[in-house]
Amino acid sequence: MLNLRKSKHLAKRVDQDMDGFPQAQGPSTNHWFNSKSSKKIPLTAVTSVIDGLKRLYIEKLKPLEVTYKFNDFVSPLLTNSDFDAKPMVMLLGQYSTGKTTFIKHLLKTSYPGAHIGPEPTTDRFVVVMSGPDERTIPGNTLAVQADMPFSGLTTFGTSFLSKFECSQMPHPLLEHITFVDTPGVLSGEKQRTQRSYEFTGVTSWFAAKCDLILLLFDPHKLDISDEFKRVIGSLRGHDDKIRVVLNKADQIDTQQLMRVYGALMWSLGKVLNTPEVSRVYIGSFNDKPVKESAVGPIGKELFEKEQDDLLSDLKDIPKKACDRRINEFVKRARAAKIHAYIIGHLKNQMPTMMGKAKAQQKLIDNLEGEFAKVQREHHLPAGDFPYVEHFREALGGYSIDRFEKVKPKMIQAVDDMLGYDIPELLKNFRNPYE
Template sequence: MVIWSQRQRADTLSTNDTEKTIKKEMDVNVIDGLKWLYESRVLPLERHYLFDEFHSPPLEASYFEAKPSILMVGQYSTGKTTFIKYLLEKEYPGMRIGPEPTTDRFIAVMHNSIDGLIPGNALVIDADKQFRQLAKFGNPFLNRLQISETDSQVLESLSFIDTPGILSGEKQRTDRGYDFTGVLQWFAERVDRIVLMFDANKLDISDEMKSAIEALRGHDDKMRIILNKADSVTPNQLMRVYGALMWSLAKVLRMPEAVRVYIGSFWDRPLEYDYNRRLFETEEQELFNDLMTLPKNARLRLLNDLIKRTQSAKVHALVVSELRRHMPLVLNKKNKQKELIQRLGAIYNDIRHRYGVPISDFPDVESMQQKLKDVDFNRFHSYSKTLFAQIDQMMARDVPKLMAQIVSEQMSAPVDQLTVRGGRFDVLNREPFGYLKGEGMDAGSDGADWIVSKDRHIYDKAFATLSPINGKISSVRVKAEMIRSKLPTSVLSKIYRLSDVDGDGLLDGDEYALAMHLMAIKLDGYDLPLQLPTHLIPPSKRDTKL
């Protein structure tokens, strides 16, 4: 095990407002280091300033130990449940698929060698699971919560949170009986990816969907958008649908840059319109490549989220301590409290100028004002130099150490622990239907004949017109021919380098034919490799090249 050496507090003595800390060295791995940082540095600040009453409950050890997870969010019948089935390549207990709202509960799909369901009320008393804090949402929610356990290799690396279909139209008037957006926000703070799913046949973003997206704000780095069932519309319709989705998302997400939208059809039905098959396959590959990095980046995500939480707790503590500073000692406390709530925006500005806090780091003014109405300001504490100094020390010293340790653990960990195996993730590389198998640069990899020979008669005629000397042509003559393709100079330079197999700066007939073949591949929309694959090396040069 790779070790991160850091100090853990053993005891604390206070004398004349000065804390003397007795520390001992302790060797821990990254997960233990994250837990120690939170429990010894961040949690004391949160408790002192009542952070959990305003924002998020304290993190438990099971949060740091959980597998990477993916939260599925979308209106009903967009394909959230089908997407999970598609990845696992199997059904799981409690799964229901249909055109109307069928997933009416939050289902955590997790690994177990035996299939089964665990109801919500039993789930929240299990200290080994990361869901105990969900008990605060009450029995109406717990009756809509369960774990679905099944034996899938994919689930050895990832877990999925399937959510109820978000309602639209008249269905929005249905009262769920619990704080739906609050539950979404709880999960969003703890998962590694948030997948927003949209149906190419219905793009109406309902009021409940807007509220759900609002609850996910602040986690834009985790968010991935999928335009699903894209094969069910014509190519022209797909372009219009894609544009409409981008326009709608820009208004709802309020993000300055365009979001990444993956286009595809994540089910096992025949494609209705297969004109964009290659596009769908490319988008699927890129999405799956992103999901396959989750185990590798899980600790980095935990550290990133801990930093975000620390900053949020620090800003909250500054606000609370500033409110406490303005409170009178004895008289007129209630009126002063009302006045401070009304002046909260101005107090934010004072803190921003005094401590250099970005305005975007403050909680929403109206939301905070509403929460402050129900709190007695006498419970607030004044500014604690010790607690804030611990946070500053953590950010300046402990976080960089832990960051370096994460990189070290990634480099030493077995490859199988850093990616996702099984299910659809393995299909991507299976012969002969793996991604781009037998296409582009891979064409001809399974045959005995050199794939370039197929069009060699065309290339030979063009080669002869360039007046070769001793069977070779110069780079100047080749350049004049290659630029007619209208490919960028950087691409043509790469093609020439790959084609000059013997590295003499000239191209013979085989190498010229190879260059023309690589140009045709690039013009067809495929990428070029960094090195020439073995099957594309001209047979006459394979002995010397290999």
């Protein structure tokens, strides 16, 4: 009887309106993340799908991640704000492809700190989000704010945080979507010498958090540099979020557009390495009307239809935010499970007494073979395994002998969560937008 009263009291304190967008959090959900207690939170305390995912993460997935150092190899541990953050849209592309102008076009106004020009003007990662007034917040301040989902960016150091900022302004669209404006991807040596942080690592981090990734191309800059190829490669595993936009298409005539479109598809085919053709939205996303003199009436009608398609895709983001969170959560759970199997397997290969350093080096050198063994032993899909090079680099900083062996109970808890708890959660709580 006492437990029932407690659970009812907890349910009252959790925000009743949580639907995947940030709400003022009651002390109960914060307590789940801060408490060292291992008490189970009853299902009666859950008031929404997002609330339920928080509970499942704390009870079943986080212990597995902590035990096998998942946060050092793959992704930082999740916090309360990661679950409650608004859907994010990231814009990627070479300099002067219209990323900042695209955001300005959607907002119908410029955001604080925006610079637009033919030269590389955006030199930092800018998060454009809703706020009570117009202001910019520096990256170091942003990374330590508990109500912001950017604490994981501290791993990239002060050199990155000095090139990261948040631009806040009151706007109806920003109440539902947050935009991430990125620096233009430069070419080769220029990129490596001028940036003091790992650009592809940052884009990969944001890709995991974002709901949509827009790759913008300019008809006059179709060549995909080595650096841009690496950036696109860092989006691996998030292919369903990627949309390709051929921007400023009204600057060329119909014949040139046909050739440019074919050249872009050919370039993308070599970079994305997929047999399917990517959907490319063609348009001119700025405040000026389409130049009918260049593209003709048919071209103008095509651009307007393409722009409407892309805008409807953007409008659907808040509706799909809840489904996207579940999708990302399930992906993360599978990745954490595979990571635990890999670490447990490597631990088992270590000798008990002598020659540990030599054995570790041998395992690191033959990591591809060890991955294949884990895959065969546990019947896991090869596509879910991490990048060998990235894993090898992270593993170099650890002593494999000090890792934990595979704990079947922890793996079983994650399997139960994927097989029973999440379907039960979806059955009890419908999408608030339906």
